[in-house]
Amino acid sequence: xxxxxxxxxxxxxxxxxxxxxxxxxxxxxxxxxxxxxxxxxxxxxxxxxxxxxxxxxxxxxxxxxxxxxxxxxxxxxxxxxxxxxxxxxxxxxxxxxxxxxxxxxxxxxxxxxxxxxx
Amino acid sequence: xxxxxxxxxxxxxxxxxxxxxxxxxxxxxxxxxxxxxxxxxxxxxxxxxxxxxxxxxxxxxxxxxxxxxxxxxxxxxxxxxxxxxxxxxxxxxxxxxxxxxxxxxxxxxxxxxxxxxxxxxxxxxxxxxxxxxxxxxxxxxxxxxxxxxxxxxxxxxxxxxxxxxxxxxxxxxxxxxxxxxxxxxxxxxxxxxxxxxxxxxxxxxxxxxxxxxxxxxxxxxxxxxxxxxxxxxxxxxxxxxxxxxxxxxxxxxxxxxxxxxxxxxxxxxxxxxxxxxxxxxxxxxxxxxxxxxxxxxxxxxxxxxxxxxxxxxxxxxxxxxxxxxxxxxxxxxxxxxxxxxxxxxxxxxxxxxxxxxxxxxxxxxxxxxxxxxxxxxxxxxxxxxxxxxxxxxxxxxxxxxxxxxxxxxxxxxxxxxxxxxxxxxxxxxxxxxxxxxxxxxxxxxxxxxxxxxxxxxxxxxxxxxxxxxxxxxxxxxxxxxxxxxxxxxxxxxxxxxxxxxxxxxxxxxxxxxxxxxxxxxxxxxxxxxxxxxxxxxxxxxxxxxxxxxxxxxxxxxxxxxxxxxxxxxxxxxxxxxxxxxxxxxxxxxxxxxx
Numbered sequence: 001x002x003x004x005x006x007x008x009x010x011x012x013x014x015x016x017x018x019x020x021x022x023x024x025x026x027x028x029x030x031x032x033x034x035x036x037x038x039x040x041x042x043x044x045x046x047x048x049x050x051x052x053x054x055x056x057x058x059x060x061x062x063x064x065x066x067x068x069x070x071x072x073x074x075x076x077x078x079x080x081x082x083x084x085x086x087x088x089x090x091x092x093x094x095x096x097x098x099x100x101x102x103x104x105x106x107x108x109x110x111x112x113x114x115x116x117x118x
Numbered sequence: 119x120x121x122x123x124x125x126x127x128x129x130x131x132x133x134x135x136x137x138x139x140x141x142x143x144x145x146x147x148x149x150x151x152x153x154x155x156x157x158x159x160x161x162x163x164x165x166x167x168x169x170x171x172x173x174x175x176x177x178x179x180x181x182x183x184x185x186x187x188x189x190x191x192x193x194x195x196x197x198x199x200x201x202x203x204x205x206x207x208x209x210x211x212x213x214x215x216x217x218x219x220x221x222x223x224x225x226x227x228x229x230x231x232x233x234x235x236x237x238x239x240x241x242x243x244x245x246x247x248x249x250x251x252x253x254x255x256x257x258x259x260x261x262x263x264x265x266x267x268x269x270x271x272x273x274x275x276x277x278x279x280x281x282x283x284x285x286x287x288x289x290x291x292x293x294x295x296x297x298x299x300x301x302x303x304x305x306x307x308x309x310x311x312x313x314x315x316x317x318x319x320x321x322x323x324x325x326x327x328x329x330x331x332x333x334x335x336x337x338x339x340x341x342x343x344x345x346x347x348x349x350x351x352x353x354x355x356x357x358x359x360x361x362x363x364x365x366x367x368x369x370x371x372x373x374x375x376x377x378x379x380x381x382x383x384x385x386x387x388x389x390x391x392x393x394x395x396x397x398x399x400x401x402x403x404x405x406x407x408x409x410x411x412x413x414x415x416x417x418x419x420x421x422x423x424x425x426x427x428x429x430x431x432x433x434x435x436x437x438x439x440x441x442x443x444x445x446x447x448x449x450x451x452x453x454x455x456x457x458x459x460x461x462x463x464x465x466x467x468x469x470x471x472x473x474x475x476x477x478x479x480x481x482x483x484x485x486x487x488x489x490x491x492x493x494x495x496x497x498x499x500x501x502x503x504x505x506x507x508x509x510x511x512x513x514x515x516x517x518x519x520x521x522x523x524x525x526x527x528x529x530x531x532x533x534x535x536x537x538x539x540x541x542x543x544x545x546x547x548x549x550x551x552x553x554x555x556x557x558x559x560x561x562x563x564x565x566x567x568x569x570x571x572x573x574x575x576x577x578x579x580x581x582x583x584x585x586x587x588x589x590x591x592x593x594x595x596x597x598x599x600x601x602x603x604x605x606x607x608x609x610x611x612x613x614x615x616x617x618x619x620x621x622x623x624x625x626x627x628x629x630x631x632x633x634x635x636x637x638x639x640x641x642x643x644x645x646x647x648x649x650x651x652x653x654x655x656x657x658x659x660x661x662x663x664x665x666x667x668x669x670x671x672x673x674x675x676x677x678x679x680x681x682x683x684x685x686x687x688x689x690x691x692x693x694x695x696x697x698x699x700x701x702x703x704x705x706x707x708x709x710x711x712x
Contacts, residue, residue, distance in 0.1 A: 002340065026178040026187040027343075027350045028286065028632055031127050041217055042632060045342035048349050049461035050188035059155055065463055067340035070380050071468025077460060085265055088456050092467035100453055104266040108242040 002064055003030070003054065004046035005039050009061035012037040019052035021062060055079045121180060121277045124286035126616070129630060130310040131572070138566055140558065141311045143284070145173040147538055148317035150289045150355060151324035152176040152281075153184035154524055155273035155490075155513025156530025158234065159321045159538075160281035166539055172281045175304050175315060177324075178350065180273040184325050185348040185514070189386055189579040190265035193254055193457035194244075194523035196235050203228035207705045209259060209712040210521040211337045213418045214371070215662055216709035218682055218701030219493060220518030222500060225705065227519060230529035238528070241271050257390045259712075262352055266457045266526070287313050288635050289324065291561045292362050292509065295549035299509035302358065302562050307635045312562045316554075318546055319508050319538040322496075323531065326373070326488030326514035326526055327353025331597040333484040335380060346375065347381040347486040355515045356487070357642035359496055360649055363689040365505040367492035367517035367682055367699075369646075370653035370666045372485035374602060375422045379435070379479035383462035387454045388415075388438040388478060396425060396480065398433040418521075423664030426482040426601050437477035448473060458480035482596050482664070487650060491521040492665060494653075497684060497699070501537025501676045502530065505686075508541065510534045516652050520680070568637040573629035578622060580636035587644055590615050593653050596667060598609055605670040616648045620692075648694060651683050656683045656696035 003021075012032040013019035021039050022038060023031040029041050030053050039062070041047060054062045073091050082085040084105040089096045129561065132138050136603030147163050149156045152174040158440025163172050176183055196204055206228040211217050214257035239245050244264040246254045256262050277283060280687030286308045293301035293314065301317040335344040343349040360366055375383045376396070388394045395414070396404045404424050408416045416424075425436035451473075455462045463574075496504040503510050513527035522530060551637070573576060577653065591597055594612040596604035623641055628634040659675035662669050682699040 018124055022126065022656045023124070023179050024182045026183050026348065028178065031632075038502075044340045046349070046511035047340075048188070048345075048462075049459075050182075050341050050348075051460050051627060052182040052187055056182075066381070066461065066465050066468045067344070069337050069341050070335060070344065071465050072470065073468075075464055077464040077467065079460070085156050086456075086576065088460070088463070090463055090467050093470040098451070098452075100456055102264055102453055102456075104264050104457075105271070106239070106244050108240065 002049050002067065004063045006061045006063065006066050007038050009059045010038045011059065012039060013049040020056040020058055024056035026050060026052060043064070055081055063097065078094045084090050122285060123563065124179065124308040127631065128310060128311060129309050132566070132570065133564055134569070134700050135566060138562060139311050140314060140562065141172060142314045142316065144316045145171040146318050146542060148302060148315045148320045149173045149174045149281070150179040150320065150322045152273065152276060152283060153186065153323060153325055153513065154186050154272065155515070155527040155531040155534070156321070156323040157276040158528040159323060159512055160276040161534045162532040162535035163278040163539060164279035164281060168280065171488050173285050173315060173317070174276065174281050174283045175289055175302065175313070176283050176285045177288045178475060180276070180283050181270045181311070183269070185267040186272070186349055187348065187456045188459055189262060190524060191311055191384070191454035192260050192262050192391070193235055193525050194260040195231060195521065195525050196253065196259065196261045197228065197232050198255060198259070201295065204705050206231070206259065208707050211705070211709055212712040214492070214520050215419065218680060219248060220519055221702065221704040223498070223519040224289050226500060226533060227522060227526050227529050230532055231525050234528035234532060235525045238271065241269055241275050243268060250397070262391070262454070264457050274528050284313065287359060288638065288639050290565045291556060292320070292358050294362055294556060295553065297363070299362070299506045300549045300554070302556065305565055305635060305638060309633050310563065310631055314558050318542045319510065321510040321512055321534045321538055322355040322359060322515050323512045324355030324515055325351035326486055326490065327356060327643070327646050328486050329584070330487065330591050330650065331484040331523045331593035332599070333382065334598050335382070336588070344382055346377050346384070346483045347488065351514070352639045352643050353646035354639065354642045355511070356495070356649070357505060357573055357645040359504055359509060359511070360645060360687050362506055363686060364509060365497040365684050365686045367495065367497040367684050368491070368653070369487055369650045369685070370657045370683055371492040371494055371520070372650070372665050373491040373690045374485045375483050375486040376425050376480050377483045378462065379481040381465040382483050383455065383459045383465070384498045385438060385480055388440060391454060392443060392451050392464050394438040394439070394440045394443065397477070398428045398436050398454060400433060402433070404428055419662040419665045422482065423602070425480050426664065430601055435479050437479050438483070439477045440473040441475065441477055443474055445474070455634070482602070483596050484592070485596065485602065487646065489516045489517045489519070491520065493520040496575045501540060502534035503537055503541065521552065561670065565638055567633070568626040568628035569634045570625045573627060575627045577625035577627040580626060580628065580633060580635060580640045583619060583622070583626065584640045584643060587619060587640070587647055591647055595647070595654060602664050603667045603669045604654060605650065605668060606655065608649050612651045613648070615642060616651065618645045652685045652694050653683050653698045
């Protein structure tokens with residue numbers, strides 16, 4: 001079950017022409033369900049686990065999970081997008097937490113960064 | 119200048135073709151696929167001639183599309199001080215066992231390489247440097263980056279340069295005028311429109327082809343797409359050109375790599391970047407068995423195949439021995455992974471694995487067709503034009519020139535843009551309108567047929583057919599379950615069944631637009647797989663064990679096969695023929711040494 005939607009946080013990016021996760025997914029897998037107004041993944045087995053949706057979600061409402069057939073319950077990896085930095089918080093199945101933070105952009109002349117989190 | 123945003127998915131259920139609207143877009147240069155190469159085609163074309171109307175047909179959304187969508191941790195080639203483009207070609211040649219390779223293409227690419235990477239840094243890509251500001255080399259040619267933002271950085275520049283991006287439009291077929299390419303057609307996967315791009319020249323840069331072969335992690339479960347290559351690059355560019363008679367080169371040189379086991383993640387990060395040796399279950403250094411071929415620096419296909427040979431000999435599992443890594447090195451390695459395949463860090467966490475106590479297991483990947491890594495792709499001339507006039511190729515889609523990677527695909531994007539501009543400058547005839555509209559109608563009918571049949575039709579789903587193909591290719595055309603081996607009889611079997619699949623395209627059904635995209639992708643996979651099998655059949659020797667292993671011809675046969683294997687499909691009959699082209703050594707020196 002690669003992208004797991006935290007439905008209490010997801011609002012389907014109400015008001016936007018396209019939700020952030022359906023915009024980001026390179027496989028066209030994310031869709032906002034017309035009935036519930038929440039995002040869902042059409043087909044979890046087609047997910048590459050690239051985490052583009054997880055990075056793009058403005059409400060941290062998407063968690064990427066490794067399919068159970070490959071990895072045990074439950075670990076988490078959460079990206080926090082900054083302007084020129086990214087921070088990752090990882091918790092393994094034993095509860096050990098590790099944080100990684102590094103620069104992912106050099107400052108350059110003004111450019112429109114549309115691939116960022118709020 | 120515009121990044122035309124897609125809408126949310128709409129539900130359309132046309133009862134007839136007449137209900138499907140057609141949108142026609144006129145441009146000078148059409149780029150099919152806004153990935154690594156495609157973004158560089160756009161920036162270079164607009165730099166050279168800002169008046170050109172440059173359009174990108176993009177299957178996903180350009181900020182996070184294609185093989186670079188998850189990010190990148192290294193650029194595998196950047197020519198260091200004191201080395202020359204010729205040296206890079208020598209290295210590339212040795213990495214593919216002395217060739218053959220297109221040294222003309224390789225050299226022209228190498229001459230453009232550093233400038234393209236310098237562009238990326240100027241655009242904001244962090245390249246790691248030492249305390250004196252010198253670029254830090256990971257190995258002999260590769261440099262480390264923090265490339266989490268690599269794809270958005272390239273995409274922003276293409277848009278800033280003035281390219282117009284049509285997102286969520288999936289390329290399905292080329293538009294032809296006689297034997298010349300004058301555009302392409304595609305499916306709007308969100309709006310349901312049929313797009314017709316009329317162009318004076320076309321560059322195809324759709325990436326390589328993953329998902330032709332079954333991955334060993336595809337357990338009919340949630341892990342159907344746990345492969346190393348981006349699973350959304352399915353070879354549509356190869357299929358579109360091949361169906362119109364463009365010649366394919368060297369598809370038998372498949373890209374198979376040693377990857378982390380159970381999560382098909384990169385291994386060079388560990389083995390090259392952190393010098394973690396490859397060991398087998400007996401703690402023996404695997405590459406020492408290949409000392410006569412260079413050991414740890416042996417050609418890529420030998421390193422890729424070595425752990426699988428250990429398994430076959432009963433000495434698996436194999437590992438990258440990370441047990442002696444210092445904690446700060448582990449931190450740096452995890453950071454590299456977060457830049458390229460972040461979910462590998464999640465995978466290790468989900469195994470509860472401390473890599474300083476338990477080494478990282480490795481295994482062979484499923485095979486991919488990738489002209490940026492190995493050299494399967496279109497035969498192109500120095501302008502990067504395929505054998506179809508007006509149709510150019512760049513990056514993974516262009517063949518003959520292995521070891522391009524990110525920098526080389528970028529460099530080739532520039533070369534293809536210059537080629538296309540020169541082609542347009544020569545003056546072009548006006549296409550025959552009647553022939554163009556007939557093609558539009560027939561392609562539209564082909565593309566939408568599965569949707570018109572509807573979800574209740576007693577037919578075949580795109581996933582069923584994809585999985586039938588993947589199992590066929592895995593077991594008969596040298597997949598990972600067969601340790602990459604195949605023979606004449608198995609290949610003939612594969613071809614018979616590929617023909618059956620092609621005859622069953624008429625039963626494909628789709629419930630919605632996403633399904634319809636998948637139906638078209640599956641047809642593309644089958645057509646590319648047919649070419650791959652013809653290539654494997656035609657090379658009756660074993661030149662690159664692992665990448666290309668013939669059980670019935672286990673040795674290298676220089677007298678007959680020190681040359682390129684090519685295929686061409688007759689656009690009228692669909693018949694595929696294989697033939698060879700000679701290899702020419704242009705860069706002097708021992709072909710087997712760098």
